[in-house]
Amino acid sequence: MQRMNRLTLIATPAVLGLLASGAASAAPADVSPQSGRLPADPSCTMVVDEENSKPGAPKFAIKGTEFTAGAGYSVIGIKQGGGGGPVSPQGTINFGDLEPGNYGVQTKEDGVVLCGHTPKPASKDWRYKQGYNLAFQRISRNCDAMPPGNLQNKHANWQAGYKDGVVDAKAKFCD
Incomplete structure:
Protein backbone atom coordinates (compact mmCIF):
# COMPACT_ATOMS: atom_id res chain seq x y z
CA MET A 1 0.00 0.00 0.00
CA GLN A 2 1.42 3.37 -1.02
CA ARG A 3 1.18 6.30 1.26
CA MET A 4 0.50 9.69 -0.27
CA ASN A 5 1.17 13.00 1.42
CA ARG A 6 -1.06 15.85 0.42
CA LEU A 7 -0.51 19.52 0.77
CA THR A 8 -3.61 21.60 0.94
CA LEU A 9 -3.51 25.32 0.36
CA ILE A 10 -6.24 27.30 1.94
CA ALA A 11 -7.14 30.31 -0.08
CA THR A 12 -8.63 32.72 2.38
CA PRO A 13 -10.02 36.05 1.20
CA ALA A 14 -7.04 37.84 2.82
CA VAL A 15 -4.46 35.70 0.96
CA LEU A 16 -6.33 36.10 -2.33
CA GLY A 17 -6.45 39.86 -1.81
CA LEU A 18 -2.65 40.02 -1.26
CA LEU A 19 -1.98 37.96 -4.39
CA ALA A 20 -4.33 40.05 -6.49
CA SER A 21 -2.78 43.32 -5.33
CA GLY A 22 0.75 42.11 -6.00
CA ALA A 23 1.81 42.69 -2.39
CA ALA A 24 2.96 39.10 -2.03
CA SER A 25 5.58 38.94 -4.74
CA ALA A 26 8.05 36.17 -5.34
CA ALA A 27 11.03 38.54 -5.07
CA PRO A 28 13.33 38.01 -2.09
CA ALA A 29 13.50 40.62 0.63
CA ASP A 30 17.09 41.66 -0.21
CA VAL A 31 16.30 43.24 -3.58
CA SER A 32 18.14 46.52 -3.94
CA PRO A 33 15.64 49.36 -3.53
CA GLN A 34 17.65 51.62 -5.86
CA SER A 35 17.82 49.24 -8.82
CA GLY A 36 15.02 46.80 -8.10
CA ARG A 37 17.38 43.91 -8.88
CA LEU A 38 19.07 41.21 -6.86
CA PRO A 39 22.59 42.06 -5.73
CA ALA A 40 25.27 40.23 -7.71
CA ASP A 41 27.83 37.98 -6.09
CA PRO A 42 31.21 39.61 -5.44
CA SER A 43 33.89 38.67 -7.97
CA CYS A 44 37.49 39.55 -8.70
CA THR A 45 40.04 38.94 -11.44
CA MET A 46 43.78 39.32 -11.85
CA VAL A 47 45.13 41.78 -14.41
CA VAL A 48 48.55 43.16 -15.34
CA ASP A 49 49.33 46.29 -13.29
CA GLU A 50 50.69 48.53 -16.07
CA GLU A 51 51.46 51.36 -13.64
CA ASN A 52 53.85 49.33 -11.45
CA SER A 53 55.26 46.88 -14.04
CA LYS A 54 58.74 47.19 -15.49
CA PRO A 55 60.15 45.43 -18.57
CA GLY A 56 60.85 41.85 -17.59
CA ALA A 57 59.30 42.34 -14.12
CA PRO A 58 55.52 42.43 -14.42
CA LYS A 59 53.33 43.34 -11.46
CA PHE A 60 49.68 42.44 -11.10
CA ALA A 61 46.48 43.93 -9.68
CA ILE A 62 43.19 42.63 -8.34
CA LYS A 63 40.04 44.15 -9.80
CA GLY A 64 36.90 43.33 -7.83
CA THR A 65 33.24 44.26 -8.14
CA GLU A 66 30.00 43.80 -6.21
CA PHE A 67 31.64 43.72 -2.76
CA THR A 68 29.84 45.20 0.24
CA ALA A 69 30.47 48.95 0.03
CA GLY A 70 32.54 50.38 2.86
CA ALA A 71 33.58 46.95 4.19
CA GLY A 72 37.21 46.32 4.98
CA TYR A 73 38.96 43.73 2.86
CA SER A 74 42.17 41.72 3.02
CA VAL A 75 44.07 40.34 0.07
CA ILE A 76 45.07 36.75 0.74
CA GLY A 77 47.88 34.91 -0.97
CA ILE A 78 50.54 37.61 -0.81
CA LYS A 79 53.90 36.00 -0.09
CA GLN A 80 55.29 39.10 1.68
CA GLY A 81 52.34 39.50 4.04
CA GLY A 82 48.84 40.91 3.92
CA GLY A 83 47.37 43.94 2.31
CA GLY A 84 43.98 45.45 1.86
CA GLY A 85 41.86 48.45 2.60
CA PRO A 86 38.28 49.65 2.40
CA VAL A 87 35.91 48.64 -0.38
CA SER A 88 34.85 51.70 -2.39
CA PRO A 89 31.33 53.11 -2.04
CA GLN A 90 30.60 51.52 -5.45
CA GLY A 91 31.59 48.06 -4.13
CA THR A 92 34.83 47.87 -6.13
CA ILE A 93 38.34 46.83 -5.16
CA ASN A 94 41.55 47.83 -6.92
CA PHE A 95 44.73 46.53 -5.29
CA GLY A 96 47.99 46.51 -7.24
CA ASP A 97 51.75 45.99 -7.15
CA LEU A 98 51.45 42.22 -6.62
CA GLU A 99 54.00 39.55 -7.49
CA PRO A 100 52.89 36.53 -9.58
CA GLY A 101 50.81 34.02 -7.62
CA ASN A 102 47.32 32.90 -6.57
CA TYR A 103 45.16 35.48 -4.82
CA GLY A 104 41.82 36.02 -3.19
CA VAL A 105 39.95 38.71 -1.31
CA GLN A 106 38.36 38.26 2.10
CA THR A 107 35.77 40.46 3.78
CA LYS A 108 33.77 39.84 6.91
CA GLU A 109 30.54 40.49 5.02
CA ASP A 110 31.28 38.60 1.77
CA GLY A 111 33.63 35.83 2.93
CA VAL A 112 36.50 34.63 0.74
CA VAL A 113 36.33 35.30 -3.00
CA LEU A 114 39.04 33.62 -5.10
CA CYS A 115 40.52 35.81 -7.82
CA GLY A 116 42.67 33.15 -9.46
CA HIS A 117 46.26 33.11 -10.66
CA THR A 118 48.03 36.09 -12.11
CA PRO A 119 47.88 36.07 -15.91
CA LYS A 120 50.99 35.23 -17.83
CA PRO A 121 52.26 38.37 -19.53
CA ALA A 122 52.00 38.23 -23.29
CA SER A 123 55.36 37.68 -24.89
CA LYS A 124 56.07 40.55 -27.23
CA ASP A 125 59.03 38.88 -28.89
Missing part, protein backbone atom coordinates in the same frame (compact mmCIF):
# COMPACT_ATOMS: atom_id res chain seq x y z
CA TRP A 126 57.55 35.61 -30.20
CA ARG A 127 56.66 37.40 -33.42
CA TYR A 128 60.15 38.88 -33.60
CA LYS A 129 61.69 35.40 -33.20
CA GLN A 130 59.37 33.97 -35.84
CA GLY A 131 60.33 36.66 -38.38
CA TYR A 132 64.02 36.44 -37.49
CA ASN A 133 64.12 32.64 -37.85
CA LEU A 134 62.35 32.68 -41.22
CA ALA A 135 64.71 35.32 -42.64
CA PHE A 136 67.82 33.65 -41.28
CA GLN A 137 66.75 30.29 -42.73
CA ARG A 138 65.88 31.73 -46.16
CA ILE A 139 69.09 33.78 -46.50
CA SER A 140 71.26 30.88 -45.28
CA ARG A 141 69.97 28.85 -48.27
CA ASN A 142 70.01 31.66 -50.84
CA CYS A 143 71.67 35.04 -50.30
CA ASP A 144 69.37 36.58 -52.91
CA ALA A 145 66.12 35.36 -51.31
CA MET A 146 63.32 37.90 -51.45
CA PRO A 147 61.12 38.72 -48.45
CA PRO A 148 57.64 37.21 -48.42
CA GLY A 149 55.06 39.10 -50.46
CA ASN A 150 52.85 39.73 -47.44
CA LEU A 151 55.58 41.37 -45.34
CA GLN A 152 53.56 44.60 -44.98
CA ASN A 153 50.66 42.58 -43.48
CA LYS A 154 52.85 41.15 -40.72
CA HIS A 155 53.04 42.51 -37.18
CA ALA A 156 55.69 45.22 -36.56
CA ASN A 157 57.66 42.90 -34.23
CA TRP A 158 57.66 40.20 -36.92
CA GLN A 159 58.92 42.69 -39.52
CA ALA A 160 61.69 43.91 -37.20
CA GLY A 161 62.74 40.30 -36.56
CA TYR A 162 62.75 39.55 -40.28
CA LYS A 163 64.95 42.56 -41.05
CA ASP A 164 67.41 41.65 -38.31
CA GLY A 165 67.45 38.01 -39.46
CA VAL A 166 68.36 39.13 -43.00
CA VAL A 167 71.22 41.30 -41.72
CA ASP A 168 72.64 38.57 -39.47
CA ALA A 169 72.32 35.81 -42.07
CA LYS A 170 73.93 37.91 -44.80
CA ALA A 171 76.81 38.78 -42.48
CA LYS A 172 77.35 35.09 -41.74
CA PHE A 173 76.64 33.41 -45.12
CA CYS A 174 76.96 36.01 -47.86
CA ASP A 175 79.78 38.21 -49.25
Whole structure:
Protein backbone atom coordinates (compact mmCIF):
# COMPACT_ATOMS: atom_id res chain seq x y z
CA MET A 1 0.00 0.00 0.00
CA GLN A 2 1.42 3.37 -1.02
CA ARG A 3 1.18 6.30 1.26
CA MET A 4 0.50 9.69 -0.27
CA ASN A 5 1.17 13.00 1.42
CA ARG A 6 -1.06 15.85 0.42
CA LEU A 7 -0.51 19.52 0.77
CA THR A 8 -3.61 21.60 0.94
CA LEU A 9 -3.51 25.32 0.36
CA ILE A 10 -6.24 27.30 1.94
CA ALA A 11 -7.14 30.31 -0.08
CA THR A 12 -8.63 32.72 2.38
CA PRO A 13 -10.02 36.05 1.20
CA ALA A 14 -7.04 37.84 2.82
CA VAL A 15 -4.46 35.70 0.96
CA LEU A 16 -6.33 36.10 -2.33
CA GLY A 17 -6.45 39.86 -1.81
CA LEU A 18 -2.65 40.02 -1.26
CA LEU A 19 -1.98 37.96 -4.39
CA ALA A 20 -4.33 40.05 -6.49
CA SER A 21 -2.78 43.32 -5.33
CA GLY A 22 0.75 42.11 -6.00
CA ALA A 23 1.81 42.69 -2.39
CA ALA A 24 2.96 39.10 -2.03
CA SER A 25 5.58 38.94 -4.74
CA ALA A 26 8.05 36.17 -5.34
CA ALA A 27 11.03 38.54 -5.07
CA PRO A 28 13.33 38.01 -2.09
CA ALA A 29 13.50 40.62 0.63
CA ASP A 30 17.09 41.66 -0.21
CA VAL A 31 16.30 43.24 -3.58
CA SER A 32 18.14 46.52 -3.94
CA PRO A 33 15.64 49.36 -3.53
CA GLN A 34 17.65 51.62 -5.86
CA SER A 35 17.82 49.24 -8.82
CA GLY A 36 15.02 46.80 -8.10
CA ARG A 37 17.38 43.91 -8.88
CA LEU A 38 19.07 41.21 -6.86
CA PRO A 39 22.59 42.06 -5.73
CA ALA A 40 25.27 40.23 -7.71
CA ASP A 41 27.83 37.98 -6.09
CA PRO A 42 31.21 39.61 -5.44
CA SER A 43 33.89 38.67 -7.97
CA CYS A 44 37.49 39.55 -8.70
CA THR A 45 40.04 38.94 -11.44
CA MET A 46 43.78 39.32 -11.85
CA VAL A 47 45.13 41.78 -14.41
CA VAL A 48 48.55 43.16 -15.34
CA ASP A 49 49.33 46.29 -13.29
CA GLU A 50 50.69 48.53 -16.07
CA GLU A 51 51.46 51.36 -13.64
CA ASN A 52 53.85 49.33 -11.45
CA SER A 53 55.26 46.88 -14.04
CA LYS A 54 58.74 47.19 -15.49
CA PRO A 55 60.15 45.43 -18.57
CA GLY A 56 60.85 41.85 -17.59
CA ALA A 57 59.30 42.34 -14.12
CA PRO A 58 55.52 42.43 -14.42
CA LYS A 59 53.33 43.34 -11.46
CA PHE A 60 49.68 42.44 -11.10
CA ALA A 61 46.48 43.93 -9.68
CA ILE A 62 43.19 42.63 -8.34
CA LYS A 63 40.04 44.15 -9.80
CA GLY A 64 36.90 43.33 -7.83
CA THR A 65 33.24 44.26 -8.14
CA GLU A 66 30.00 43.80 -6.21
CA PHE A 67 31.64 43.72 -2.76
CA THR A 68 29.84 45.20 0.24
CA ALA A 69 30.47 48.95 0.03
CA GLY A 70 32.54 50.38 2.86
CA ALA A 71 33.58 46.95 4.19
CA GLY A 72 37.21 46.32 4.98
CA TYR A 73 38.96 43.73 2.86
CA SER A 74 42.17 41.72 3.02
CA VAL A 75 44.07 40.34 0.07
CA ILE A 76 45.07 36.75 0.74
CA GLY A 77 47.88 34.91 -0.97
CA ILE A 78 50.54 37.61 -0.81
CA LYS A 79 53.90 36.00 -0.09
CA GLN A 80 55.29 39.10 1.68
CA GLY A 81 52.34 39.50 4.04
CA GLY A 82 48.84 40.91 3.92
CA GLY A 83 47.37 43.94 2.31
CA GLY A 84 43.98 45.45 1.86
CA GLY A 85 41.86 48.45 2.60
CA PRO A 86 38.28 49.65 2.40
CA VAL A 87 35.91 48.64 -0.38
CA SER A 88 34.85 51.70 -2.39
CA PRO A 89 31.33 53.11 -2.04
CA GLN A 90 30.60 51.52 -5.45
CA GLY A 91 31.59 48.06 -4.13
CA THR A 92 34.83 47.87 -6.13
CA ILE A 93 38.34 46.83 -5.16
CA ASN A 94 41.55 47.83 -6.92
CA PHE A 95 44.73 46.53 -5.29
CA GLY A 96 47.99 46.51 -7.24
CA ASP A 97 51.75 45.99 -7.15
CA LEU A 98 51.45 42.22 -6.62
CA GLU A 99 54.00 39.55 -7.49
CA PRO A 100 52.89 36.53 -9.58
CA GLY A 101 50.81 34.02 -7.62
CA ASN A 102 47.32 32.90 -6.57
CA TYR A 103 45.16 35.48 -4.82
CA GLY A 104 41.82 36.02 -3.19
CA VAL A 105 39.95 38.71 -1.31
CA GLN A 106 38.36 38.26 2.10
CA THR A 107 35.77 40.46 3.78
CA LYS A 108 33.77 39.84 6.91
CA GLU A 109 30.54 40.49 5.02
CA ASP A 110 31.28 38.60 1.77
CA GLY A 111 33.63 35.83 2.93
CA VAL A 112 36.50 34.63 0.74
CA VAL A 113 36.33 35.30 -3.00
CA LEU A 114 39.04 33.62 -5.10
CA CYS A 115 40.52 35.81 -7.82
CA GLY A 116 42.67 33.15 -9.46
CA HIS A 117 46.26 33.11 -10.66
CA THR A 118 48.03 36.09 -12.11
CA PRO A 119 47.88 36.07 -15.91
CA LYS A 120 50.99 35.23 -17.83
CA PRO A 121 52.26 38.37 -19.53
CA ALA A 122 52.00 38.23 -23.29
CA SER A 123 55.36 37.68 -24.89
CA LYS A 124 56.07 40.55 -27.23
CA ASP A 125 59.03 38.88 -28.89
CA TRP A 126 57.55 35.61 -30.20
CA ARG A 127 56.66 37.40 -33.42
CA TYR A 128 60.15 38.88 -33.60
CA LYS A 129 61.69 35.40 -33.20
CA GLN A 130 59.37 33.97 -35.84
CA GLY A 131 60.33 36.66 -38.38
CA TYR A 132 64.02 36.44 -37.49
CA ASN A 133 64.12 32.64 -37.85
CA LEU A 134 62.35 32.68 -41.22
CA ALA A 135 64.71 35.32 -42.64
CA PHE A 136 67.82 33.65 -41.28
CA GLN A 137 66.75 30.29 -42.73
CA ARG A 138 65.88 31.73 -46.16
CA ILE A 139 69.09 33.78 -46.50
CA SER A 140 71.26 30.88 -45.28
CA ARG A 141 69.97 28.85 -48.27
CA ASN A 142 70.01 31.66 -50.84
CA CYS A 143 71.67 35.04 -50.30
CA ASP A 144 69.37 36.58 -52.91
CA ALA A 145 66.12 35.36 -51.31
CA MET A 146 63.32 37.90 -51.45
CA PRO A 147 61.12 38.72 -48.45
CA PRO A 148 57.64 37.21 -48.42
CA GLY A 149 55.06 39.10 -50.46
CA ASN A 150 52.85 39.73 -47.44
CA LEU A 151 55.58 41.37 -45.34
CA GLN A 152 53.56 44.60 -44.98
CA ASN A 153 50.66 42.58 -43.48
CA LYS A 154 52.85 41.15 -40.72
CA HIS A 155 53.04 42.51 -37.18
CA ALA A 156 55.69 45.22 -36.56
CA ASN A 157 57.66 42.90 -34.23
CA TRP A 158 57.66 40.20 -36.92
CA GLN A 159 58.92 42.69 -39.52
CA ALA A 160 61.69 43.91 -37.20
CA GLY A 161 62.74 40.30 -36.56
CA TYR A 162 62.75 39.55 -40.28
CA LYS A 163 64.95 42.56 -41.05
CA ASP A 164 67.41 41.65 -38.31
CA GLY A 165 67.45 38.01 -39.46
CA VAL A 166 68.36 39.13 -43.00
CA VAL A 167 71.22 41.30 -41.72
CA ASP A 168 72.64 38.57 -39.47
CA ALA A 169 72.32 35.81 -42.07
CA LYS A 170 73.93 37.91 -44.80
CA ALA A 171 76.81 38.78 -42.48
CA LYS A 172 77.35 35.09 -41.74
CA PHE A 173 76.64 33.41 -45.12
CA CYS A 174 76.96 36.01 -47.86
CA ASP A 175 79.78 38.21 -49.25
